[in-house]
Every structure is written in C-alpha cells, then in structure tokens.
Amino acid sequence: MFFTHWSLIKKLTLREIKARYKQSFLGFFWIVLNPFFQMLIMSFVFSKILKIGSLSVPYPLFIYAGLLPWFFMVNGLSSAMNVFISDSSLIKKIYFPREILVLSTLLAKAFDFFLSFLIFILMMIFFKVPFSFFMLFFLLIFLIEFLFVYSLSLILAAFNLYYRDIQYLFNLIITLWFYLTPVIYAVEFFPEKYRIIFQLNPMAVFINAYRQVLLGGDFPKWSSLGIGIFLSLILFFIAKKIFQKLEKNFADVV
Amino acid sequence: MDKNIAISFRNVSKSYPLLYQKTIKEFFQAFFTKQKTIEKVKALKNINLSIKKGEIIGVIGKNGAGKSTLLKLIAGVSYPTKGEIRINGKVVPLIELGAGFHPELSGKENIFLNGVILGIDEKYLVEKFSEIVSFSEIPMDFIFTPVKYYSSGMFMRLAFSVAVFSKPEILLVDEILAVGDIAFQKKCMDKMNEFKKQRVTIVFVSHGMEQIKRFCEKVIYLKDGGVEFFGDVEEGVGRYEREILNAKHQTF
Numbered sequence: 049m050f051f052t053h054w055s056l057i058k059k060l061t062l063r064e065i066k067a068r069y070k071q072s073f074l075g076f077f078w079i080v081l082n083p084f085f086q087m088l089i090m091s092f093v094f095s096k097i098l099k100i101g102s103l104s105v106p107y108p109l110f111i112y113a114g115l116l117p118w119f120f121m122v123n124g125l126s127s128a129m130n131v132f133i134s135d136s137s138l139i140k141k142i143y144f145p146r147e148i149l150v151l152s153t154l155l156a157k158a159f160d161f162f163l164s165f166l167i168f169i170l171m172m173i174f175f176k177v178p179f180s181f182f183m184l185f186f187l188l189i190f191l192i193e194f195l196f197v198y199s200l201s202l203i204l205a206a207f208n209l210y211y212r213d214i215q216y217l218f219n220l221i222i223t224l225w226f227y228l229t230p231v232i233y234a235v236e237f238f239p240e241k242y243r244i245i246f247q248l249n250p251m252a253v254f255i256n257a258y259r260q261v262l263l264g265g266d267f268p269k270w271s272s273l274g275i276g277i278f279l280s281l282i283l284f285f286i287a288k289k290i291f292q293k294l295e296k297n298f299a300d301v302v
Numbered sequence: 303m304d305k306n307i308a309i310s311f312r313n314v315s316k317s318y319p320l321l322y323q324k325t326i327k328e329f330f331q332a333f334f335t336k337q338k339t340i341e342k343v344k345a346l347k348n349i350n351l352s353i354k355k356g357e358i359i360g361v362i363g364k365n366g367a368g369k370s371t372l373l374k375l376i377a378g379v380s381y382p383t384k385g386e387i388r389i390n391g392k393v394v395p396l397i398e399l400g401a402g403f404h405p406e407l408s409g410k411e412n413i414f415l416n417g418v419i420l421g422i423d424e425k426y427l428v429e430k431f432s433e434i435v436s437f438s439e440i441p442m443d444f445i446f447t448p449v450k451y452y453s454s455g456m457f458m459r460l461a462f463s464v465a466v467f468s469k470p471e472i473l474l475v476d477e478i479l480a481v482g483d484i485a486f487q488k489k490c491m492d493k494m495n496e497f498k499k500q501r502v503t504i505v506f507v508s509h510g511m512e513q514i515k516r517f518c519e520k521v522i523y524l525k526d527g528g529v530e531f532f533g534d535v536e537e538g539v540g541r542y543e544r545e546i547l548n549a550k551h552q553t554f
Contacts, residue, residue: 059418067406070448138402141395142419143378213325299379300318 056144057152064156079160080167083119087112094232105263106175109168113262114231114255116164117190121197121251122222124157128201129208129215136302146295150201158194168262177263185261185268192273193254196280199287206294209301230255250276307390308472308503309353309376314385316346316371316527345371347527348385355391355471356501358494360514360535362542363524369507372524373474376505391471391503394420396462403457405450409440412449413464420468430467438463439486459486466493472503491517511539 050057068079091108131149132139139146172179208214229251235243246252253276257268320343346368353359361369374380375387377395402419403412413434417427427434435445438459440452449457465473494517497504508514514521514535521538523531525545531538 055418055424059415063404063407063411063415066411067404070406135402138419140374140379141377142402144419211326211329213327217326296381297319299374 053145053148057148057155060148060152061155061159064153065159068156080164083112083115083164084167087115090115090232105177109171109175109177109263110234110259111232112168112171113259114229116161116168117193117254117258118226118229118231118251119164120157120161120193123160124154124197125201125204125218125222126215127153127157129204129218132205132209132298132302133212139302140299146298147202147291150198150205154194154198154201158190161190172262178265180265182261182265182267186258189254189257189261189268189273192277192280193250195284196250196254196276199280199283202287202291206291206298209294209298225249225251228252247272247275250279305390306354307352307388308355308357309351309390309505310386310388311349311351311375312386312388314346314349314375314382314387315344316368316375316380317342317344317383319343345527346375346382349529351522351529351532353503353505355503356498357520358498358504358506358518360518360521360538361505361507361524362509362511362514362521362539363530364546367524368527369524370476372522373476373505373507376472377474389472392421392469393472393474394465394468394470395474396465396476403449403461406448408448409435409445409452409460412460413445416461416464417468420465422464422468427467434463434467437466437489455483455486462490470497470502472505473497475504475506475508477508511543515539 074081087108090111094111095107128150131153132146135149138149204214204218228245229249230238230246235246235252235256238246246256253272257273257276260266260268320341349372361372363369371380373395375382376389377393378389402416404415407415410431413431414424414427418424432442435442438456440456440460449460452460494504506514506518518535520533521531521535522529523538523542531541
C-alpha cells in the first residue's frame with residue numbers, strides 16, 4: 049500500500065508542511081522555537097527555582113532530549129485524531145486508504161522533529177558535549193517511536209469519529225502521562241519501588257534510550273528498548289485490525 | 303460480469319447505524335438510563351440496477367431519498383449492508399468545492415494535490431498542466447496565488463478542470479454544476495458530451511429537471527430508499543414532478 053500510494057502520501061505530507069509555513073511569517077521557525085522556548089522556561093524553573101536537576105549533562109540539554117520525542121508524540125496524536133474530521137469531505141467522496149491521511153500527518157510532524165533536532169545538535173556544540181557514533185541509534189529509536197505513535201493514532205483517529213469527546217479525554221490523559229514520563233526529571237528521582245512504571249511506559253523507554261545514545265555516548269539499554277519494541281509491535285497489529293474493521297464505516301459516520 | 307456493464311447493483315441494501323449519542327459522556331448517561339444508543343436507519347432498500355457503459359443516467363428524488371448514498375456506494379466510499387455491487391471502470395467523483403483543496407496552497411499546488419487524490423499519475427499532470435489551467439480559464443499568473451483568494455466560481459472551475467483530465471470511466475456528478483456562469487456551464491456540458499462520445503458512464507444527481515432532461519437519456523427516480531422508476535428520462539421526470547405536485551395538493 050505504501051508504494052502504490054507513494055505519490056499521494058508525498059503530496060498530502062507536503063500539503064501539511066507547506067500550509068503551516070505559509071500561514072505566518074514565523075511559521076516555520078515557530079515549529080522549532082516552540083520546543084526551544086519551552087525548554088528554556090522549564091530549565092529555568094526546574095533547575096534554578098525548584099532545583100530538580102543535577103546530572104552529568106547540562107540540564108537544558110537533558111530536558112530538550114526529552115521534550116522533542118514527547119512533542120512528536122503529543123503533536124502527532126493531536127493532529128492525527130482530527131484528520132478524518134477536517135478532511136471529511138474527501139472521505140465522503142473518494143476512496144483511498146484512510147491510513148494515508150494519518151501517515152502523512154505524522155510524517156509532517158516527523159519533519160518538525162528533525163528540524164528541532166538540528167537545534168539540539170547546535171546545543172550540543174554550545175555546551176561542548178562530545179558527539180559519538182552511538183548518536184546514530186537515535187534513528188532506530190525514532191522508527192520505533194513512530195510505529196508506536198502511528199498505531200495509537202490509528203486507534204484514536206478512528207474512535208474520535210464515533211465519539212468526538214475522545215479528544216478531551218486525551219488531553220487529560222496526556223497531562224498525567226507527562227508527569228509519569230521522565231521528561232523534566234531523571235529516573236533516579238523517582239523512588240525505586242515505583243520505577244516499574246518506566247518499564248511499562250513506552251515514552252519513558254524511548255526517552256531514556258534517546259538520552260543514552262545522544263548524551264550518554266553508549267548503546268541504549270537493549271532490555272528496556274526490547275520491551276518498547278515488543279509493545280509497539282503488538283499495538284501496531286491491534287491497531288491495524290481495529291482500523292480495518294472501522295474504516296468501512298468512516299464515510300457513513302463522519 | 304458482462305463487459306458492457308459499468309455499474310451493477312444486486313439486491314443492495316444500506317443501513318446506517320445511527321448513534322444517538324455523540325459523546326462518551328452522553329453514551330454512559332443513556333446506557334444507564336436504558337435509552338436507545340444505536341438505531342439502524344435504512345437508507346437504501348433492495349436496489350437492483352444495471353447501468354451500461356456510456357450511459358448518462360440522472361438520479362432524482364426528494365432530499366433523503368438516498369441519492370448521495372447511492373453515489374457513495376458507487377464511489378466505493380461506503381459499503382452495502384446487503385447485496386452485491388460490481389463496478390467496472392475507474393470512478394471519478396466531481397469533488398465539491400473545497401474538498402481536498404487547501405486554501406493556503408496555490409492553484410498549481412492544488413491541481414497536483416487534487417489530481418493525485420483522483421488517481422492521476424504525476425507525470426501526466428505535469429504534461430497536461432497548461433491544458434488544465436487553460437480549461438479552467440484561470441489566468442496563468444493567478445494560478446500561483448493561494449486559492450483562498452479565488453472566487454467560488456474559480457474554485458469550481460479549477461476542480462472541474464482537474465476532474466476532466468482524470469480520464470474517468472465512470473463520472474459521478476453531485477449537484478455542483480449549478481455554480482459557474484453560462485459560458486462555463488456550456489463548457490461543462492460540451493465536455494460532458496465529449497465524454498458521452500468517449501463512452502464514459504455518467505451518473506448525474508441533480509434537482510434541476512431541465513438539466514436532467516437535456517443531458518440524460520435515462521433517469522433513476524429514488525423514493526424512500528427504493529428505485530421507484532428507472533427508464534426514459536421524460537417519463538421518469540414527469541412521474542417525479544407529478545408526485546411532488548400531488549403531495550403539495552394533499553397538504554392543503
């Protein structure tokens with residue numbers, strides 16, 4: 049499916065990206081500035097005021113490495129959830145695999161991720177943190193994260209068509225999820241008996257893995273990442289099954 | 303299936319699950335107070351149709367009779383609850399104002415986007431680009447402006463232009479040809495007649511009886527989800543108009 053519809057995927061992804069930067073003067077930059085400013089604010093608040101951070105890496109870099117994958121997940125899910133509703137007229141008129149709409153939205157967000165990542169590289173240079181070949185692993189980790197977010201997106205986008213308040217439920221869950229993921233804090237700050245959460249929370253697994261390869265100059269912890277891969281694959285199969293079943297009714301329900 | 307048949311419906315029925323509640327909150331409320339949560343609405347009942355290649359078929363009926371549902375089933379966007387549908391040929395729907403188009407993108411970008419959505423090969427779009435633009439009568443330099451600045455007429459002409467070049471074998475037209483000045487309407491009709499000669503099957507939903515009579519040879523008159531009449535356009539339209547008039551008299 050991916051190959052036969054490649055032209056369409058490409059065009060829809062470009063549509064997302066182009067539309068965004070045409071909309072405002074800062075459009076393009078805002079994608080990059082947003083996580084950057086969040087990182088600045090958070091670094092200031094949490095390290096200087098609340099005095100949370102004290103690690104071997106500069107705290108801003110530590111946060112940023114967590115924020116980028118987090119934003120990809122949140123932004124990806126938020127826009128994917130609404131994609132069938134905003135393109136409802138397309139869905140009601142012409143047939144093409146509906147997954148493509150979700151895929152192109154996520155690819156556009158992946159583009160944002162990589163743009164922001166350039167800033168990350170700049171920051172590493174600024175803080176004089178050494179580069180290493182282990183950093184290349186981040187592509188592998190991103191692939192797994194993408195699979196995870198894609199699967200969740202398929203499920204949420206489909207359900208949102210039936211019950212429109214899923215997006216509000218989603219916002220609540222995201223807030224909770226954020227605090228259960230070591231984005232602004234390090235795993236070590238959580239009391240040991242609760243750390244099992246991080247093993248079962250795929251975002252925690254991914255973010256730790258990102259930090260290990262980007263900042264720690266080492267392999268990711270394969271045992272943890274393995275759980276992440278496993279969970280993502282299972283989720284993917286479940287998502288595909290659910291989506292295939294519900295897809296037939298999209299045009300009727302939207 | 304007979305190679306001359308473009309569209310075939312056999313005992314096709316379509317029901318929609320009508321969700322009474324639109325939110326999870328409402329759903330739980332209804333569930334616990336034992337109210338209805340889902341109801342099946344019959345949109346189409348036992349439709350049997352056989353449309354040959356190259357036929358120009360009008361579809362008429364009151365609102366809610368099932369016309370759009372019929373088109374959705376032909377387009378493959380919706381699936382029958384019962385029965386079998388066979389489609390022989392590439393279906394191109396004349397996409398309405400705005401669908402697929404993105405207001406921030408230029409006319410050119412939207413041509414490519416829309417074209418690919420309609421299944422047109424990108425290389426072919428490049429080849430035919432200037433023809434598409436000239437058919438739409440949008441000046442070449444304006445084609446690079448975001449479509450949010452276009453008038454609704456320009457929008458429509460652009461959408462129609464792309465669809466025209468999509469090499470349709472079955473064209474679905476749903477009540478949109480009303481937009482556009484007389485010159486453009488004539489252009490559309492000329493193109494439709496060209497399609498007729500090329501044996502493109504056209505299914506034409508409209509409330510404009512004059513247009514239907516002028517353009518179609520046969521008509522499907524849908525009533526309450528069933529085929530009330532399928533045959534000669536004059537007879538079908540006449541019957542529809544009479545039934546509407548009778549209904550009006552009865553209410554007085």
